[in-house]
Amino acid sequence: MTLALQTFSSVKxxxxxxxxxxxxYIGGGTLVVRAANEGDISVSSLVRVTDPGLxxxxxxxxxxxxxxxxxxxxxxxxxxxxxxxxAARAVGGPAIRNMATVxxxxxxxxxxxxxxxxxxxxxxxxxxxDSEMPIETFLAGRDxxxxxxxxxxxxxxxxxxxxxxxxxxxxxxxxxxxxxAALLQRAADGTVxxxxxxxxxxxxxxxxxxxxxxxxxGCKLTPQEIAPALAAASQGIAPITDPIASAWYRxxxxxxxxxxxxxx
Amino acid sequence: MAKVPVQFTxxxxxxxxxxxSGTTLLHALRDKxxxxxxxxxxxxxxxGACSVIIDGELRLSCLTLAETCSGADIxxxxxxxxxxxxxxxxxAFLDAxxxxxxxxxxxxxxxxxxxxxxxxxxSREDVVEALSGNICRCTGYEPIVQAVLTxxxxxxxxxx
Ligand SMILES: Cc1cc2nc3c(=O)[nH]c(=O)nc-3n(C[C@H](O)[C@H](O)[C@H](O)COP(=O)(O)OP(=O)(O)OC[C@H]3O[C@@H](n4cnc5c(N)ncnc54)[C@H](O)[C@@H]3O)c2cc1C
Ligand code: FES
Ligand code: FES
Numbered sequence: 001m002t003l004a005l006q007t008f009s010s011v012k013x014x015x016x017x018x019x020x021x022x023x024x025y026i027g028g029g030t031l032v033v034r035a036a037n038e039g040d041i042s043v044s045s046l047v048r049v050t051d052p053g054l055x056x057x058x059x060x061x062x063x064x065x066x067x068x069x070x071x072x073x074x075x076x077x078x079x080x081x082x083x084x085x086x087a088a089r090a091v092g093g094p095a096i097r098n099m100a101t102v103x104x105x106x107x108x109x110x111x112x113x114x115x116x117x118x119x120x121x122x123x124x125x126x127x128x129x130d131s132e133m134p135i136e137t138f139l140a141g142r143d144x145x146x147x148x149x150x151x152x153x154x155x156x157x158x159x160x161x162x163x164x165x166x167x168x169x170x171x172x173x174x175x176x177x178x179x180x181a182a183l184l185q186r187a188a189d190g191t192v193x194x195x196x197x198x199x200x201x202x203x204x205x206x207x208x209x210x211x212x213x214x215x216x217x218g219c220k221l222t223p224q225e226i227a228p229a230l231a232a233a234s235q236g237i238a239p240i241t242d243p244i245a246s247a248w249y250r251x252x253x254x255x256x257x258x259x260x261x262x263x264x
Numbered sequence: 265m266a267k268v269p270v271q272f273t274x275x276x277x278x279x280x281x282x283x284x285s286g287t288t289l290l291h292a293l294r295d296k297x298x299x300x301x302x303x304x305x306x307x308x309x310x311x312g313a314c315s316v317i318i319d320g321e322l323r324l325s326c327l328t329l330a331e332t333c334s335g336a337d338i339x340x341x342x343x344x345x346x347x348x349x350x351x352x353x354x355x356a357f358l359d360a361x362x363x364x365x366x367x368x369x370x371x372x373x374x375x376x377x378x379x380x381x382x383x384x385x386x387s388r389e390d391v392v393e394a395l396s397g398n399i400c401r402c403t404g405y406e407p408i409v410q411a412v413l414t415x416x417x418x419x420x421x422x423x424x
Contacts, residue, residue, distance in 0.1 A: 003286025004266075005331050026329075030309055033288065033327040037307040046286065048332070073321070093397020094375065095315055095322040173396035 003036050004045040011129060011148050014049045018146050023047055025148055027069060028099035030092070031108060054103075054150060057081070064156050068103030068149045072115060075102075083159050087118035087181065090166040093173045103149045106135075107142055110201045110240045111176045114166055117206045120198035121162070121181035124154040139205050157183055165261045166200075167253070169244065176201050177245045178254060180261050184216075192216045197258075201250055202237040211235040212258065226262050230255040272336045274299065275343025283330050289323075290314045292330035293340065301342035301370045305399070312398030315371035316340050322378045324397075341370035344377070353377060353415045362411035364402035371398050376412045386416055 005026070008014040017023055022044035026032050029046075036043060054069035059080045066075070075081050075088035076097065091100050091114050105115040106126065119135055126138040128147040135152070138145070163182045168174030179200035185193045195216040197209040211232035219225040239250035267282040274297065281296050290307075293299045293316070305313035307326045314326040317339040344351035353373050356362070363369040372395060379386055379394035386394070391412045400408060 002284055005268075005285050005329055007331075029327050029329065029332075030324075033329065034308050036286070037288070037326065046329070092309075093312065094378075094394060095312065095324045095397045096309060098321045098323055099327065172393050 003043065006045055006047050008047065008049050009051060011049055011051060011054075011150055014047050014148050015129060015146075017045075017047045018148065020045070025103075027101035027104035028071060030096055030100050031104060031112070049148060059156065062156050063153065065151050065153045066102050067151050068101060070102050072097040072100045072102075072105075075115075080156075083157055083162050084118060084164075087115050087164045087166075090114040090164070090176075090179065102152055106138065106149060106152070110204050110206075111242055111244060113206055114176055114179045114200055117179045117198045117200040118164055118181040119152055119154065120206045120208065121164075121183045121196050122154040122157060123183075123196060124152045127151040127153065136208070142205070161185060163261050165257060167257055175242075175244050178202065178239075178250055178257060180258055182261060184221075184262075186221075190220045192219050192221070197233075199233075199237065199254070201245075202239050202254065204240060207237070209233050209235075209237075209258075216262075221262050223259070223263060226259060229262070230259050233258050268331055270330050270334050272333050272338055274338050275340060281330075285331065287330045288326055289316070289328040289330045289333055289338075290325035293325060293338075299340055299342050301340045303367055303370060305367065305371075310399070311368070312371040312375065313368055315374040315398065317374055317378055320378070320381070322375055322397075339374075339377075341373050344373070351377075352418045353380070353412070356411040356415035356418065357408070360407045360411035360414060362403055362407040368398060368400040368402075372400065372408055376415070379412070380416055380419060384416060384420055386412070388413065 006017055024043045026046040026048050054067040056067045057070055058065040072088040072091045076085045124135045125132050126135050127150050161184055166179040167177040181198045183196045187193050195213045197213050198206050199209050200206050212229040215229035215232045233255050234251055239247040241247045268285050269282055271280040279297055283292050290302055290304055293302055302316050302325050303313035305311035309324050309327050314324055316325045318336050353376055375395050375398050383390055391409050
């Protein structure tokens with residue numbers, strides 16, 4: 001099976017080409033070329049866009065816009081994005097990070113998608129051509145989405161309000177047992193006033209831990225006060241089973257790691 | 265299948281080839297151009313044996329389409345020795361017994377080279393992190409980490 005690469009300078013032309021049967025967009029190619037190497041014959045042509053705007057990082061007035069072709073390595077080395085560096089560095093090894101894009105991570109099935117977990121906690125906006133939508137809506141419909149994602153936008157969190165954790169068996173690089181991102185607003189006395197928690201590997205794509213978010217409101221981050229949130233974290237999850245861990249194991253360790261993330 | 269032209273610099277010399285669209289860089293380098301230093305281990309991005317340096321960055325040639333490299337500057341382990349004299353990393357790998365079957369070695373050396381180009385005096389942790397995408401089934405890694413640290417010391421002594 002051969003694969004044809006089509007290169008376009010504009011997103012508009014690429015979107016038109018993606019309507020053809022067997023056409024698939026290629027970002028960094030770490031998943032899509034791998035699938036082709038493994039014999040996936042559902043893809044007959046790959047479509048890429050060379051518009052340099054897709055590789056741009058813009059940070060101003062507390063707002064961040066990451067072009068869809070921005071790589072994990074580019075995020076990790078951007079001083080203004082230091083808060084997000086742990087999530088970008090969580091993806092693969094050095095060579096993968098030089099290739100893996102933000103756009104591709106939004107589509108990566110579990111156990112992948114560690115950066116998308118961070119974006120979900122940040123309530124990012126996903127931009128496709130002329131339309132924008134909340135990342136939650138995007139993730140829910142991604143299987144049928146055909147348009148090129150051009151960028152993601154979000155408000156840069158303050159360092160103390162954003163937490164990210166990836167658990168893997170192989171150190172320093174390894175596929176996720178799970179990943180968790182949390183955005184927490186707290187009052188001066190440490191009480192949680194708003195919480196958004198996103199989980200990786202707890203479904204086929206990143207999901208929110210809504211019950212845990214609710215249970216955290218009004219709590220201080222002490223072991224006693226977060227206990228109800230940890231107990232609630234398992235509500236609505238359907239973890240994946242793969243060679244790294246079983247669904248049972250992932251569900252068992254989720255409260256443990258969420259507890260560590262919240263109380264450190 | 266239509267052939268497409270690709271042209272890039274490989275270890276300092278210009279290369280131009282006609283390849284089938286969708287060909288990986290690994291395939292183009294090994295089977296078209298004849299540089300067999302990048303190895304095809306897994307073709308899945310997992311083993312790092314196919315690592316090459318493209319425009320100064322470590323990449324996996326098994327997941328890179330050759331067409332996307334037009335105009336790029338590509339470096340492989342085959343281009344490291346100069347005038348028959350091994351590169352300090354190659355020397356250190358031999359001296360430290362960091363290569364046994366040798367299959368992972370070119371990828372390890374590429375990963376180590378980008379590290380030393382940017383961080384001439386790396387810590388042990390830096391080395392482990394830099395090699396974290398490369399798998400070795402023979403050495404147990406320790407001799408490889410030692411070889412990279414030794415090459416770094418040799419470099420800084422030469423520079424001093
Ligand atoms: C060895 C290895 C280790 C990995 N480790 C991790 C890890 O630890 N964590 C992790 O999260 N991921 C990991 N991955 C998965 C993958 O590398 C990342 O998820 C990466 O971000 C995917 O991006 P890409 O640009 O390479 O995607 P591609 O392979 O280019 O694309 C993936 C999918 O997304 C679609 N797509 C890509 N960009 C767009 C866009 N802009 N618009 C519309 N559709 C698009 C493609 O059509 C394709 O279906 C790993 C992969 C490998 C091979
Ligand atoms: S052959 Fe490319 S990573 Fe294994
Ligand atoms: S020396 Fe054999 S795989 Fe590393």
